[in-house]
Amino acid sequence: MSKFSIITRGLVKENPTFVLVLGMCPTLATTTSAMNGLEMGLATMFVLILSNIVISLIAPVVPDKVHIPVYIVVIATFVTVLQLLMQAYVPQVYATLGLFIPLIVVNCIVLGRAEAFAGKNGALDSALDGIGIGIGFTLSLTVIGVVREILGSGSVFGWKFIAGDGILAFVMAPGAFLVMGYLMVLFNKLAKK
Amino acid sequence: MEYFLIIISAIFVNNIVLAQFLGVCPFLGVSSRLSTATGMSGAVCFVITLATVVTYLLNTYLLVPLGLEFLQTISFILVIAALVQMVEIVLKKTSPSLYAALGIFLPLITTNCAVLGVAITVVSKEFSFGGAPHLMNLGEATVYALATSLGYGLAMILFAGMREHLAGNDVPKAFKGLPIAFITVGIMAMAFLGFSGIV
Numbered sequence: 001m002s003k004f005s006i007i008t009r010g011l012v013k014e015n016p017t018f019v020l021v022l023g024m025c026p027t028l029a030t031t032t033s034a035m036n037g038l039e040m041g042l043a044t045m046f047v048l049i050l051s052n053i054v055i056s057l058i059a060p061v062v063p064d065k066v067h068i069p070v071y072i073v074v075i076a077t078f079v080t081v082l083q084l085l086m087q088a089y090v091p092q093v094y095a096t097l098g099l100f101i102p103l104i105v106v107n108c109i110v111l112g113r114a115e116a117f118a119g120k121n122g123a124l125d126s127a128l129d130g131i132g133i134g135i136g137f138t139l140s141l142t143v144i145g146v147v148r149e150i151l152g153s154g155s156v157f158g159w160k161f162i163a164g165d166g167i168l169a170f171v172m173a174p175g176a177f178l179v180m181g182y183l184m185v186l187f188n189k190l191a192k193k
Numbered sequence: 194m195e196y197f198l199i200i201i202s203a204i205f206v207n208n209i210v211l212a213q214f215l216g217v218c219p220f221l222g223v224s225s226r227l228s229t230a231t232g233m234s235g236a237v238c239f240v241i242t243l244a245t246v247v248t249y250l251l252n253t254y255l256l257v258p259l260g261l262e263f264l265q266t267i268s269f270i271l272v273i274a275a276l277v278q279m280v281e282i283v284l285k286k287t288s289p290s291l292y293a294a295l296g297i298f299l300p301l302i303t304t305n306c307a308v309l310g311v312a313i314t315v316v317s318k319e320f321s322f323g324g325a326p327h328l329m330n331l332g333e334a335t336v337y338a339l340a341t342s343l344g345y346g347l348a349m350i351l352f353a354g355m356r357e358h359l360a361g362n363d364v365p366k367a368f369k370g371l372p373i374a375f376i377t378v379g380i381m382a383m384a385f386l387g388f389s390g391i392v
Contacts, residue, residue, distance in 0.1 A: 021371055024221065025306050029214035069274060072303075076267035084263060102266040102313055106306040108218055173212050174383040181375030188367045 003128055010132030016109045017140035018187040023109040026100045027141055028176040034157045037145025039093050040100065041138025046082055047104050048137075049130035051075045052118040056126035059119045071114045076105045109137060147179050196336050199320075203340035205388040209307055210348045211381060216307030220349055221374060223298070225360070230353035234346030236298040238339070240280065241308050244273045245338035248312040249331060269312050274303045307345060311338050352381060 016022050023044070030040040054074050062070050083101055086094040094101060104110065113133055118126040149155055152171035154162030169175050209215045216237070223233045248269045256262055281299045284292040302308060315334040319326040329337060355377055364373050 021221070022218070024217040025214050025310075028217060069271075072270060072274065073267065076270050080263060080266050083266065099310060099313060103215075103306045103310055105266055105270050106304050106309050108304060111304060169383065169386075172386065173214070174379045174386060176214065177375050177379030177382055181372045181379060184372040184375065185367045188372065 003125070006125060006128045007132035007135070010129070010134070010136035011139065012136075012191060014133070014136070015140060015187070016133055016137045017144075018184055019191070020109075020112075021184075022112055023107045023137065024180075025103065026107060027144065028173075028180060030097055030100050031141055031145040031148055031176065031179075032152070032171050033149040033155075034142055034145035036096060037141035037143075038138060040097055041134070041141040043082060043086070043097065043101060044104055044107060044109070044137055045130070045134025047075065047078045048110050048113060048134045049127055050078045050081075051110060052113055052126040052130035053123050054078075055114045055118040056121055056123045067119065068111075068115075071111060071119075072105070075110050075114070079105045109133065144176075144179055144183060147183065148175055151175065151179075196333070199333060199336050200340040201391065203337055204344035204347060205385065206391055208344045208348055208385050209311070209341050210345060211378070211385045213310070215310040216305050216345060219301060219305050220345075220352070221371065221378075223301075224349055224353040224356055224374075227350065227353045227357055229298075230349045231346075232294050233298045233301075234342075234349050235294070236302060237305065237307065237345055238342040240273075240277060240299075240302045241311055241342040241345075242335065242338045243280070244276050244308050245312050245315055246331070246335055247276060248272055249315060249334045252316045253331075265313065265316070266309075269309055270303075273308050273312070277303045307342075311341055348381070348385075352378065355381075 010016065012019075014020060017027055026040050026044065031037040051071075051074050055071055058070070058074070059067070079102060082104070083094070086101065113129060117129045121129070146156055148170050149157075150162075150166075152166045152168065152175060154160055154164060154166040167175075170179065203209075207213060210217060210220050219233060219237075223229045251268065251272060252262075252265065256264060256268065277299055281292075284299075315329050315337055319328055320333075320337075356374060359373060359377065368376075
């Protein structure tokens with residue numbers, strides 16, 4: 001497989017959100033606005049790339065029986081690094097995303113890629129896989145965020161272009177599920193063609 | 194009275210799936226049949242309550258006195274993973290029938306973000322149940338964890354009931370499977386919004 005296709009695969013064919021349907025909790029919870037979705041995607045991408053690299057390097061020497069706990073410790077380490085970095089440099093973002101930053105540990109995408117790709121491939125390929133899936137995840141979250149922000153508050157990335165309050169339900173919990181459902185329908189339609 | 198408020202708010206008003214978006218993956222994954230949904234709810238209930246008590250004690254008596262709060266994420270996930278393994282082993286030995294009922298769901302629970310989510314919430318978020326905002330004590334944390342997991346079970350069993358009906362219906366092709374499930378959960382979440390303002 002060419003290096004380029006490793007990256008592009010994560011965008012459509014193996015899109016983590018709309019095709020694999022993994023990591024739903026942060027996807028639904030943090031996409032109240034386009035900016036929040038983008039930030040959550042980037043935070044996950046950071047952990048995904050670094051944990052993929054480290055796991056691909058240590059996988060050959062990890063005994064098969066304990067590989068899952070070892071992977072989880074590696075992932076949890078990078079999540080802690082991310083938490084400390086965010087608290088230091090972007091405390092505002094850290095406060096908005098809240099609980100969902102530590103919960104990257106149990107994001108099935110990260111462990112899923114470690115198990116399905118990084119454990120069996122070299123460091124460079126794994127890094128590229130992390131970038132591809134990370135971009136796919138970030139884009140999906142941003143799209144959901146854009147739709148919810150337009151419907152819920154009439155703005156995009158904070159730029160307000162529809163006067164009034166918008167449909168509050170789309171910023172709240174039900175809107176997340178509804179937008180996700182309808183975007184999946186759209187994705188199914190477009191991807192099948 | 195305070196415990197009563199915690200229970201109502203955790204089950205209905207701040208339902209863990211429908212309002213807080215925790216544990217959505219297993220919620221969608223195992224809710225296609227009512228019987229599996231019930232089994233999973235039981236297992237989650239058990240693990241969330243146990244894990245919250247253990248991680249609460251770990252945090253209060255070890256991490257905070259030693260100033261190691263930054264190890265919360267990594268130590269909590271290890272405790273949860275170990276706990277799930279232990280529960281599995283103990284159940285296998287002592288109650289084979291319960292093990293047979295919950296068995297296949299237990300390993301899945303380690304990666305259920307509801308468990309880690311509740312464990313982190315009770316030690317970091319300040320709550321005010323009628324009084325001044327304060328961090329939860331052990332009793333409140335236990336009740337909160339139990340009620341939250343009951344809320345999880347309630348949402349999952351209700352949803353599984355609806356999904357069994359959905360399976361037999363003629364749904365447009367692009368909506369088949371998960372998309373229609375998401376839309377159904379959305380409508381369910383809207384219904385649960387009606388509970389907000391009670392507490």
